Amino acid sequence: MTTNPTRTINPTRRAFVTGSAAAAAGLVLGFTVPLGRGGGAALAGAGHTDEITAWVVVRPDETVIIRIARSEMGQGTLTGLAQLVAEELACDWSKVATEYVPPSRNLTRGGAWKSFQTTGSRGIRGSHDYVREGGAAAREMLIAAAARAWGVPAGECRADKGVITHGPSGKTTTFGKVCAAAAGLPVPDKVALKNPKDWTIAGKPLKRLDTADKLTGKQVYGIDVRLPGMLNAAIRQYPLFGARLRSFDAAKALAMPGVRKVVKVGDDAVAVVADTWWQAKTALEAVDVVWDEGPHGRIDGADIAAMVDEGLDAKDAFVGNKAGDAAGAIAASVKQVQATYSYPFQHHATMEPMNATALWTPERCEVWCPTQSAEDALAAAAFAAGLTPDRCEIHRMHLGGGFGRRGAGPIHDYVHQAVRIAREMPGTPVKLLWTREEDMTHGAYHPVTQCRLTAGIDDQGGITGLRVRISGQSILAGIMPGRLAGGMDPVVFQCLAPKGDHAIAYSFPNLLVDHAMRNPHLRPGFWRGVNANQNAIYLECFMDELAHAAGQDPLAFRLKYMKDHPKSRAVLQAVADKAGWGRPAAKGVHRGLAQCKAFASYVAACAEVSVSDGGVVKIHRIVAATDSGHAVNPQQIEAQVEGSFVYGLSAMLMGECTVKDGRVEQRNFDTYEVMRIKDMPRVETMVMPSGGFWGGVGEPTIAVAAPAVLNAIFAATGKRVRDFPLKHSGLRLA
Amino acid sequence: MAKINVNGRTVTVDADGATPLLWVLRENLDLTGTKYGCGIAACGACTVHVNGAAVRSCALPLEAVAETDRIVTIEGLSRDGSHPVQRAWMDLDVPQCGYCQAGMIMAAAALLARTPRPTDADIDAEISNICRCGTYQRVRAGIHRAAGGKA
Numbered sequence: 084m085t086t087n088p089t090r091t092i093n094p095t096r097r098a099f100v101t102g103s104a105a106a107a108a109g110l111v112l113g114f115t116v117p118l119g120r121g122g123g124a125a126l127a128g129a130g131h132t133d134e135i136t137a138w139v140v141v142r143p144d145e146t147v148i149i150r151i152a153r154s155e156m157g158q159g160t161l162t163g164l165a166q167l168v169a170e171e172l173a174c175d176w177s178k179v180a181t182e183y184v185p186p187s188r189n190l191t192r193g194g195a196w197k198s199f200q201t202t203g204s205r206g207i208r209g210s211h212d213y214v215r216e217g218g219a220a221a222r223e224m225l226i227a228a229a230a231r232a233w234g235v236p237a238g239e240c241r242a243d244k245g246v247i248t249h250g251p252s253g254k255t256t257t258f259g260k261v262c263a264a265a266a267g268l269p270v271p272d273k274v275a276l277k278n279p280k281d282w283t284i285a286g287k288p289l290k291r292l293d294t295a296d297k298l299t300g301k302q303v304y305g306i307d308v309r310l311p312g313m314l315n316a317a318i319r320q321y322p323l324f325g326a327r328l329r330s331f332d333a334a335k336a337l338a339m340p341g342v343r344k345v346v347k348v349g350d351d352a353v354a355v356v357a358d359t360w361w362q363a364k365t366a367l368e369a370v371d372v373v374w375d376e377g378p379h380g381r382i383d384g385a386d387i388a389a390m391v392d393e394g395l396d397a398k399d400a401f402v403g404n405k406a407g408d409a410a411g412a413i414a415a416s417v418k419q420v421q422a423t424y425s426y427p428f429q430h431h432a433t434m435e436p437m438n439a440t441a442l443w444t445p446e447r448c449e450v451w452c453p454t455q456s457a458e459d460a461l462a463a464a465a466f467a468a469g470l471t472p473d474r475c476e477i478h479r480m481h482l483g484g485g486f487g488r489r490g491a492g493p494i495h496d497y498v499h500q501a502v503r504i505a506r507e508m509p510g511t512p513v514k515l516l517w518t519r520e521e522d523m524t525h526g527a528y529h530p531v532t533q534c535r536l537t538a539g540i541d542d543q544g545g546i547t548g549l550r551v552r553i554s555g556q557s558i559l560a561g562i563m564p565g566r567l568a569g570g571m572d573p574v575v576f577q578c579l580a581p582k583g584d585h586a587i588a589y590s591f592p593n594l595l596v597d598h599a600m601r602n603p604h605l606r607p608g609f610w611r612g613v614n615a616n617q618n619a620i621y622l623e624c625f626m627d628e629l630a631h632a633a634g635q636d637p638l639a640f641r642l643k644y645m646k647d648h649p650k651s652r653a654v655l656q657a658v659a660d661k662a663g664w665g666r667p668a669a670k671g672v673h674r675g676l677a678q679c680k681a682f683a684s685y686v687a688a689c690a691e692v693s694v695s696d697g698g699v700v701k702i703h704r705i706v707a708a709t710d711s712g713h714a715v716n717p718q719q720i721e722a723q724v725e726g727s728f729v730y731g732l733s734a735m736l737m738g739e740c741t742v743k744d745g746r747v748e749q750r751n752f753d754t755y756e757v758m759r760i761k762d763m764p765r766v767e768t769m770v771m772p773s774g775g776f777w778g779g780v781g782e783p784t785i786a787v788a789a790p791a792v793l794n795a796i797f798a799a800t801g802k803r804v805r806d807f808p809l810k811h812s813g814l815r816l817a
Numbered sequence: 818m819a820k821i822n823v824n825g826r827t828v829t830v831d832a833d834g835a836t837p838l839l840w841v842l843r844e845n846l847d848l849t850g851t852k853y854g855c856g857i858a859a860c861g862a863c864t865v866h867v868n869g870a871a872v873r874s875c876a877l878p879l880e881a882v883a884e885t886d887r888i889v890t891i892e893g894l895s896r897d898g899s900h901p902v903q904r905a906w907m908d909l910d911v912p913q914c915g916y917c918q919a920g921m922i923m924a925a926a927a928l929l930a931r932t933p934r935p936t937d938a939d940i941d942a943e944i945s946n947i948c949r950c951g952t953y954q955r956v957r958a959g960i961h962r963a964a965g966g967k968a
């Protein structure tokens with residue numbers, strides 16, 4: 084998603100402190116937009132910590148609990164956000180614990196925590212200011228409480244590592260000792276944030292807060308939820324998008340061990356509820372289902388390809404970026420270069436399959452689930468429960484991967500289903516778990532597109548004009564049609580946009596980028612990196628083609644068009660320098676470059692690749708650079724960059740979802756192949772924060788992973804791969 | 818009723834003999850650290866040790882497990898997270914989402930038990946677990962570190 088998050092900075096703040104809460108929990112600090120009801124100060128049900136919402140909780144035992152609104156799915160946002168709050172709070176980092184805020188609480192508190200969306204690489208970049216303000220306000224209140232107790236001006240006191248010191252007298256106290264008193268003080272209207280140069284917690288390569296339990300099996304994911312009396316459900320959904328359940332015969336299944344119930348779920352799925360999931364899954368295989376296939380049962384991949392192909396030449400298209408007269412300039416050029424690329428459907432393939440546990444009664448519904456978008460999960464639960472959202476609760480679990488599958492939009496189908504099933508068993512918690520096969524065939528797929536690029540070349544080999552026609556699927560049209568702008572999907576133009584988080588990082592005098600929307604029946608979704616993935620392949624490989632057509636060095640050729648893009652130039656030059664661009668690589672090893680701006684960050688990569696005569700590709704080394712403005716936790720940025728190569732290269736090398744008879748053919752990891760450790764190149768990451776802005780981290784690098792390697796493959800072979808995955812081109816990994 | 822030995826204790830389980838060990842561990846014995854990823858022995862999320870060897874428990878039916886087989890899960894790898902692989906993982910912040918990591922750690926521990934100083938080629942050959950977050954670089958470094966190398 085390209086748009087800046089809409090949010091209000093510096094909302095009216097209000098202390099919310101209750102006597103009982105303060106007594107029980109020490110200080111609960113924070114602020115909120117004015118409440119819709121109740122006058123704000125009184126928190127309904129406040130009586131113990133878990134029911135009081137705020138950014139910061141300080142306990143008399145010096146524990147600091149930092150409340151987290153965004154979801155942790157491996158990207159490290161939980162630790163990063165805690166670092167930002169702790170930095171301003173000036174607490175002792177070793178005393179920090181974290182806690183998720185439930186979304187219904189956000190609703191009843193008038194949106195006190197703003198967005199829970201953990202999508203678009205904006206966990207930190209979308210909330211850094213107000214979470215830091217939350218920490219700073221808490222620090223001021225703690226200092227004020229100490230100053231008041233001492234009878235000295237607050238201005239003479241300072242806080243560091245959870246200790247408050249009165250400068251002139253040298254007296255000290257701690258956060259835990261003054262937390263109860265601080266709780267009664269007003270929240271300051273304005274707080275000054277530290278200059279990032281002075282950071283001691285944020286900006287440092289601290290260890291993650293959530294590692295220990297992941298090493299011992301203690302970390303509880305949605306799939307691990309266990310509640311008293313809980314039953315387990317397995318589900319069989321429509322075999323293809325658009326199909327409906329006509330009838331089913333559950334007689335055999337009902338006689339099988341452990342089976343409690345066979346449930347029709349909406350009009351397109353059937354579920355078996357049993358004592359254990361294995362029993363449910365086994366019995367489900369004995370349910371005979373008759374499907375009404377609907378309109379899409381005869382669609383094959385070739386039909387979809389033809390549909391998208393047609394869009395390459397279509398007259399009508401949405402214009403996403405236009406400068407000068409591309410068509411005229413190209414026509415008037417001494418030479419034209421044209422190439423057509425295509426990119427297939429991909430699956431998120433989170434390691435943890437979709438799941439949710441629901442407990443429903445006529446009065447209330449609770450759901451335990453992994454979600455990147457707690458608001459959407461709550462909406463799905465409330466709708467399925469037939470209850471208002473304030474009677475529902477989402478308990479967020481750490482995600483076993485998200486990558487967009489559990490993100491924005493009406494794709495919380497697993498939550499919806501779990502609640503529907505639980506409604507059939509009021510008062511009994513039911514855990515729904517999809518098999519990998521259900522997961523693989525009911526995704527929200529990376530959209531399929533093709534791209535035709537045409538350039539006019541002058542007699543110096545320079546680009547006179549560039550025409551980029553994208554044809555294919557729109558994510559917004561598929562799952563969020565309300566977000567289309569006059570029918571146009573602006574997200575389609577990531578990395579090719581005229582300005583903003585995904586601005587094209589070149590300046591061409593004549594440019595036209597447009598999109599012929601062609602929507603096949605498969606549900607699309609935001610897939611880590613979204614449209615930056617294929618758009619960066621299209622543009623960065625084509626730039627490479629043009630450089631070679633002009634007989635020019637691909638680095639120098641790119642830089643000619645990057646004069647107005649200093650930050651992009653800096654990361655590109657950095658990877659080239661570190662990789663040794665311009666100097667010979669090891670024998671048989673060839674290099675390729677790519678750069679782009681995505682999710683407001685500037686990224687570049689240089690890949691070193693060799694290709695044997697038999698077409699065996701070996702990726703030896705990748706040098707990558709990221710300028711995300713600020714770097715809240717550099718070692719976690721490195722981890723995200725390393726992982727981005729696995730995700731991006733898995734797709735480019737081997738990933739694809741194909742369609743036959745309307746169905747996704749891949750059903751498990753035996754057919755949807757992904758990289759393993761043996762395929763992993765050495766990744767050297769440069770974290771280059773240049774300050775002054777906040778860019779995303781989890782996604783941008785994926786965009787440069789594939790084109791850098793593809794350009795290196797061209798350098799090695801003279802062969803330009805334009806259709807993916809690579810395995811179709813006679814090339815393969817060792 | 819079957820008797821199996823898990824993490825040093827012999828337990829009785831009431832499950833159909835065809836039930837994969839993975840689900841016996843998760844559902845009958847509450848040992849949810851071992852994860853389901855594919856159910857077809859393709860991803861390694863469910864890796865446990867059977868008599869010291871890494872085994873994908875999703876493809877091992879309960880009836881194929883003898884009472885004398887010693888099964889170790891992530892919960893039993895060490896008492897307190899102090900196995901060298903766990904310590905190396907902690908030092909290097911290996912996990913991202915962590916979902917694959919129990920299987921990854923069990924696979925790495927089995928490799929090290931057999932090959933105390935594995936080469937990169939050994940790691941490539943023996944560790945085929947899938948990590949969609951892409952922690953492979955740190956997994957490799959972690960194995961070398963646990964082996965006493967420097968990484």
Ligand code: FES
Pocket residue numbers: 852853854855856857858859860861862863864873874875876
């Ligand atoms: S769940 Fe056993 S190998 Fe994937």
Ligand code: FES
Pocket residue numbers: 157434483484912913914915916917918947948949950951952
């Ligand atoms: S850490 Fe997320 S799948 Fe490996």
